[in-house]
Amino acid sequence: MTSYAIISPDMLQIGDQFDRYQIQAHLAKGGMSDIYRAFDLVNKREVALKVPDPGMIGDPAQYERFQRELEVMKTLSHPAILHGLGSGKYNRMPYLVTEFVHGQSLRELIETRAPLPIDQAIDITLKIADGMAHCHDNGVIHRDLKPENIFITANGQPVIMDFGLALTKSAHRVTYSNLSATMGTPDYMAPEQVEGKRGDARTDVYALGTILYEMLAGKTPFTGDNNLAVMATHLNGTAPRLDRVQSNVTPQVAAIVARSLQRNPDARYQDMRAFVDALNHPETADLAILDQAPATKANQFWHSQAVQAIGISVLVMVVIVAVALVLQAIR
Structure with a gap:
């Protein structure tokens, strides 16, 4: 077994010991951290170990995101929410420990089986929505719901993960993370996020609606040639009618x-x-909403204007973050 003076996730191998955790497998690598399956040598149980990239420690936005995740999980207790077990530091490197979930990501399920049967897709959505209602009751807005951040256990229970971009009721100021939150994967971003706003419970409703659409259609409702084009479509487009994309979907759904x-x-x-109430009582759905026309070439001008506006906004945010980091370094 190996221990390190300065830990780098890239150096951790199967059998290595990181603090009291023995590495069993590398599970995933994100933009800011690596996730491992590990064995807790003290409590004798399998856990998930999240270790940040060493370069993140000097990045205020990413470090704040990493620290926020465990604080959020401490306030939540629900079958659909990943359970945080603790955190620590090992040779100057912070880390998070959570329960280890056996199963597959919702992304994997969609890629291998979509379009999903209607009953299965709605069941998954209802369970996610119940977990998110618990989050909202506790003042937590996820803001990054997407299939990659949801695991499905062997018994079909979805588990919501990655609260690094979550907005909490105690977060009163705009942080570097708030600015960078608009620059993630755009497919599930609500229009207000594209505009740089903080978002609320309805932002998560939009993301979950997008996920349900994708589970039933096998593709997301808003597409484009690049990220900016997708973001622009969120702002001025209308999703194609789901019952026309998939004929087995009822007009009510x-x-x-x-x-x-x-x-x-x-x-x-x-x-x-x-x-949840609407999904449980589809007969009450207002079908008039289906009369909205999807985006067509008639509004391509406004689409292009939106792309330009978003590009300028993103550039401005990048400049703001860069200036803030420089000022912080000077201090």
């Missing part, structure tokens, strides 16, 4: 999904429980 994907947050379900 299509209408429920369409409402969750409304550009104006006030026009969406106002919380996860309303979304």
Whole structure:
């Protein structure tokens, strides 16, 4: 077994010991950290160990995101929420420890089996929504719901992970992370996120509606040639009717999904429980919402203008973050 004076995730191999955890397998590598399956030598149990990239320690935004994740998980207790077990530092390197979930990511399930059967997709959505309602009750907005951040256990229970971009009721100021939150994967971002706003429970409703659409259609509702084009479509496009993309989807279910994907947050379900209620009672769906025309070439001009506006906004945010980091370094 090996221990290191300065830990780098790239150096951890099967059998290595990191603090009291013995590495069993490398599970995933993200933009800011590596995740391992490990064995807790003290408590004699299998866990997931999240170790940041060493370069992250000098990045205030990424470090804050890493630290926030465990603080959020400490406030939550729900079958659909990943359970945090603890945190620590080993040779100056912080780390997080969570339960180890056996199963596959929702991304893997979609890629191998989508379009999913309607009953299965709705069951997964209802369980995720119930977990997210628990988050919202505790003042936590996820803001990064996507199939990669949801695991499905062997018994079909979804488990929501990665609360690094979460907004909490105690977060009153705009941080570097808030700025960088608009620069992630755009497919599941609500229009207000594209505009750089903080978001609320309805932001998570939009993301979950996008996930449900993808599970049923096998593709996301908003597409484009690049990230900026996708973001622009969120701002001025309308998702194609789901019942016309997949003929086995009823107009009622299509209408429920369409409402969750409304550009104006006030026009969406106002919380996860309303979304759940609609899915449990599809006969009450307002089919008039399906009359909205999807984006066509007629609005390509406005689409191009939105792309330009988003590009400028992203550039401005990058400049702001860069200036802030320089000022911090000077201090």
